[in-house]
Amino acid sequence: MKRNRISNNVIRRMPMYLRKLEDLLYHGVDRISSNELGSQMGLTPSQIRQDFSCFGEFGQQGYGYRVAELRDQIARILGMNEHYSVVIVGVGNLGHALMENMKFEEIGFKLTAAFDTSPEKIGTVVSGITVMDSANISPWLKENPADIAVLTVPKPVAKEMAGTVRDAGVRAIWNFTNTDLDFDKDDIQVENIHFSDSLLTLSYYLSSPGSKK
Amino acid sequence: MKRNRISNNVIRRMPMYLRKLEDLLYHGVDRISSNELGSQMGLTPSQIRQDFSCFGEFGQQGYGYRVAELRDQIARILGMNEHYSVVIVGVGNLGHALMENMKFEEIGFKLTAAFDTSPEKIGTVVSGITVMDSANISPWLKENPADIAVLTVPKPVAKEMAGTVRDAGVRAIWNFTNTDLDFDKDDIQVENIHFSDSLLTLSYYLSSPGSKK
DNA sequence: TAGATTGTTAATCGATTAACAATC
DNA sequence: TAGATTGTTAATCGATTAACAATC
Numbered sequence: 001m002k003r004n005r006i007s008n009n010v011i012r013r014m015p016m017y018l019r020k021l022e023d024l025l026y027h028g029v030d031r032i033s034s035n036e037l038g039s040q041m042g043l044t045p046s047q048i049r050q051d052f053s054c055f056g057e058f059g060q061q062g063y064g065y066r067v068a069e070l071r072d073q074i075a076r077i078l079g080m081n082e083h084y085s086v087v088i089v090g091v092g093n094l095g096h097a098l099m100e101n102m103k104f105e106e107i108g109f110k111l112t113a114a115f116d117t118s119p120e121k122i123g124t125v126v127s128g129i130t131v132m133d134s135a136n137i138s139p140w141l142k143e144n145p146a147d148i149a150v151l152t153v154p155k156p157v158a159k160e161m162a163g164t165v166r167d168a169g170v171r172a173i174w175n176f177t178n179t180d181l182d183f184d185k186d187d188i189q190v191e192n193i194h195f196s197d198s199l200l201t202l203s204y205y206l207s208s209p210g211s212k213k
Numbered sequence: 214m215k216r217n218r219i220s221n222n223v224i225r226r227m228p229m230y231l232r233k234l235e236d237l238l239y240h241g242v243d244r245i246s247s248n249e250l251g252s253q254m255g256l257t258p259s260q261i262r263q264d265f266s267c268f269g270e271f272g273q274q275g276y277g278y279r280v281a282e283l284r285d286q287i288a289r290i291l292g293m294n295e296h297y298s299v300v301i302v303g304v305g306n307l308g309h310a311l312m313e314n315m316k317f318e319e320i321g322f323k324l325t326a327a328f329d330t331s332p333e334k335i336g337t338v339v340s341g342i343t344v345m346d347s348a349n350i351s352p353w354l355k356e357n358p359a360d361i362a363v364l365t366v367p368k369p370v371a372k373e374m375a376g377t378v379r380d381a382g383v384r385a386i387w388n389f390t391n392t393d394l395d396f397d398k399d400d401i402q403v404e405n406i407h408f409s410d411s412l413l414t415l416s417y418y419l420s421s422p423g424s425k426k
Numbered sequence: 427t428a429g430a431t432t433g434t435t436a437a438t439c440g441a442t443t444a445a446c447a448a449t450c
Numbered sequence: 451t452a453g454a455t456t457g458t459t460a461a462t463c464g465a466t467t468a469a470c471a472a473t474c
């Protein structure tokens with residue numbers, strides 16, 4: 001096992017492997033070779049073996065990988081056994097949709113609270129969680145430490161809210177605000193979902209014929 | 214100007230530049246050097262100049278880049294002047310949220326229709342669009358060709374729906390279904406928003422101290 | 427055992443960074 | 451003009467692919 005720094009590219013492939021392995025498991029496949037996995041995922045077998053070998057030795061020479069075991073290893077690597085607690089900050093359309101659709105439990109997270117500023121939202125129950133007043137977010141987080149804040153507030157208040165949750169001890173922000181939060185990485189981890197970046201990338205490939213990904 | 218194939222890495226930085234330039238414009242900045250832009254975005258000036266030079270010569274030696282002009286060039290490169298038409302397929306929580314929050318017009322797209330299978334949704338008006346029955350999607354698309362389909366249907370019907378819109382001539386799918394649609398790139402462009410991949414990536418960095426991005 | 431397939435080292439390829447001549 | 455900063459070529463660095471000995 002190499003104990004070098006693992007590149008972001010490798011990390012971002014891990015959830016893809018996980019998804020694929022769960023799919024295989026669902027279809028009753030219990031062993032697979034890097035060759036077969038590669039051809040199903042559009043990756044080279046070399047890359048797959050390199051990727052896994054960053055974290056350990058999960059296969060068996062002459063046999064391949066046991067799907068269930070590999071799945072469990074990857075789940076562990078991704079921190080799914082930590083059961084991180086998640087709070088939603090901003091229960092607008094998107095925050096609401098995430099609360100109802102995103103099966104946090106299924107991928108190993110605990111949704112513990114939701115906050116909004118709007119009087120119409122405060123006190124309502126969404127997906128079993130009673131929405132609290134954003135004004136109380138700091139004291140609440142001090143009492144109930146959370147690992148991850150899902151930031152689904154309007155853009156103008158994004159940076160301010162991000163600062164608030166960081167100061168209250170939140171360790172990571174899942175950022176949907178279409179703004180770059182430039183925090184120090186030592187301070188807090190930020191993962192962005194920039195919808196418009198994604199749509200514009202699609203638009204580029206659409207407008208540049210012959211430039212398929 | 215180099216006319217090589219432009220790498221995906223470069224393409225994905227373009228929307229980031231766009232966002233930054235609009236921010237600068239908003240703050241009244243009208244010229245900027247690659248040096249300053251780099252330090253504000255956390256990129257090297259070299260990379261920025263390399264990136265832009267893939268598409269043309271947008272700067273001025275000894276002066277830098279005119280923000281407004283550069284913004285317009287990037288917008289054009291990304292296809293924002295094409296005014297691609299977008300249809301929503303699946304008006305659940307997420308589709309609904311996208312219809313209401315995503316300012317398609319602002320980034321150069323036209324939202325033209327929305328489809329759902331649920332009788333409670335069909336006929337309702339969301340963001341000025343009357344939701345139609347998914348059963349009629351093929352004939353409708355034949356009459357009203359669309360460039361992009363936003364796929365926000367439940368996972369079990371994702372592949373089927375994707376096939377339907379492709380067969381009806383849609384050229385690109387913005388895929389929110391948490392499933393990989395494995396179409397030939399010549400056939401149709403697919404851009405994925407995999408929420409759980411993103412959250413699990415965040416989770417990885419959280420659980421591996423010292424592994425900041 | 428023989429065949430298959432891993433884990434890992436070496437080779438290649440591509441992307442980022444550095445350097446600098448061109449020029450505004 | 452002198453200083454600044456681009457666009458581009460060359461150098462470096464990192465990621466992917468290929469090859470192969472180890473071994474199940």
